[in-house]
Amino acid sequence: MAYNIYILMLCFIQAVAAKVPAIIVFGDSSVDTGNNNYIPTIARCDFQPYGRDFPGGLPTGRFCNGRLPPDFLSESFGLKPIVPAYLDPMYDISYFATGVCFASAATGYDNATADILKVIPLWRELEFYKDYQQKLRGYLGVEKANEVLGEALYTLSLGTNDFIENYYTIPGGRQSQFTIQQYQDFLLGIAENFLRQLYDLGARKISVTGIPPMGCLPALRTTNFLDHHDCGCNEDYNNVASEFNGKLNNLVAKLNKELPGFRVVFADGYHILLQLIKKPSRFGFEVAEVGCCGSGTFETAFLCNRHNPFTCTDANKYVFWDSIHPSEKTNKIIADYLLTTYLKMFL
Numbered sequence: 518m519a520y521n522i523y524i525l526m527l528c529f530i531q532a533v534a535a536k537v538p539a540i541i542v543f544g545d546s547s548v549d550t551g552n553n554n555y556i557p558t559i560a561r562c563d564f565q566p567y568g569r570d571f572p573g574g575l576p577t578g579r580f581c582n583g584r585l586p587p588d589f590l591s592e593s594f595g596l597k598p599i600v601p602a603y604l605d606p607m608y609d610i611s612y613f614a615t616g617v618c619f620a621s622a623a624t625g626y627d628n629a630t631a632d633i634l635k636v637i638p639l640w641r642e643l644e645f646y647k648d649y650q651q652k653l654r655g656y657l658g659v660e661k662a663n664e665v666l667g668e669a670l671y672t673l674s675l676g677t678n679d680f681i682e683n684y685y686t687i688p689g690g691r692q693s694q695f696t697i698q699q700y701q702d703f704l705l706g707i708a709e710n711f712l713r714q715l716y717d718l719g720a721r722k723i724s725v726t727g728i729p730p731m732g733c734l735p736a737l738r739t740t741n742f743l744d745h746h747d748c749g750c751n752e753d754y755n756n757v758a759s760e761f762n763g764k765l766n767n768l769v770a771k772l773n774k775e776l777p778g779f780r781v782v783f784a785d786g787y788h789i790l791l792q793l794i795k796k797p798s799r800f801g802f803e804v805a806e807v808g809c810c811g812s813g814t815f816e817t818a819f820l821c822n823r824h825n826p827f828t829c830t831d832a833n834k835y836v837f838w839d840s841i842h843p844s845e846k847t848n849k850i851i852a853d854y855l856l857t858t859y860l861k862m863f864l
């Protein structure tokens with residue numbers, strides 16, 4: 518019986534794969550496969566131990582010990598085992614034709630968030646995409662390229678930095694202009710505008726990932742401890758994330774109704790990640806409170822480096838790789854979960 522279900526799953530995946538000729542990625546470090554290596558920013562990780570479990574042990578610029586969810590999804594669709602970064606000069610349009618990543622670590626929906634560490638703002642990710650469309654038409658011919666662009670799976674994964682890097686961190690910034698609810702609505706306005714533009718450019722299948730339970734990220738548990746002597750998750754941050762995700766879900770429903778042929782799915786990464794954090798042993802993890810790299814309590818980017826003697830030896834035992842970013846094993850579990858959502862939505 519279980520075997521039959523497995524075969525059935527494989528058939529579904531093949532059927533969907535046949536309809537997904539490319540995967541096109543927008544967002545932040547949750548999905549940036551290396552664009553920040555090619556811009557002057559400190560929000561980078563093109564050094565060890567990042568990439569430790571990547572084929573060849575290569576630090577690619579992914580904020581992880583290995584691969585990210587889009588890489589696993591691409592592989593599941595029968596496409597390439599990685600989604601290359603658009604700014605990486607190693608690749609050209611022949612490789613990008615089946616998958617491309619425009620994401621930039623430390624960016625957000627808000628332009629002001631990208632400004633903090635001088636990374637690629639979301640509007641520029643879209644400019645890169647327009648540039649890509651032209652190149653793809655040159656490479657495949659207009660008709661074939663438009664078919665690929667219309668059938669491709671687009672994913673959008675960002676928003677966390679708008680809250681943790683920007684709103685709650687920069688004094689006199691967005692906090693002095695917006696209440697937290699108003700700021701959520703401001704971000705959602707930008708998300709809506711972005712999705713409408715993608716639609717106008719020919720995208721039809723889009724996955725919008727909400728934000729994770731931010732208050733459970735190891736770095737935020739550390740601040741919670743410093744502020745309130747509480748080692749648990751910061752529930753205020755989690756509530757803000759849930760509330761934002763709820764509104765994003767409503768936006769997705771609205772656009773699905775309004776725009777003919779548009780199939781946007783709200784991909785809920787919040788609950789699956791919260792399950793891993795609350796019940797790590799059920800998924801084969803041993804540690805969920807801190808990350809593998811360094812002390813696991815605050816290190817990310819340049820603070821997570823190979824001179825740190827405390828970095829764990831087996832990242833598969835950890836839900837988090839550094840104090841903000843999931844381990845490769847977590848990314849695989851999230852990707853498998855997203856895949857089941859896509860099978861329902863896009864078949």
Ligand SMILES: *[C@@H]1O[C@H](CO)[C@@H](O)[C@H](O)[C@H]1NC(C)=O
Binds near residue numbers: 628640707
């Ligand atoms: C972000 O910046 C771009 C480029 O300057 C601009 O076109 C866009 O309107 C800005 N977005 C918002 C929400 O201010």
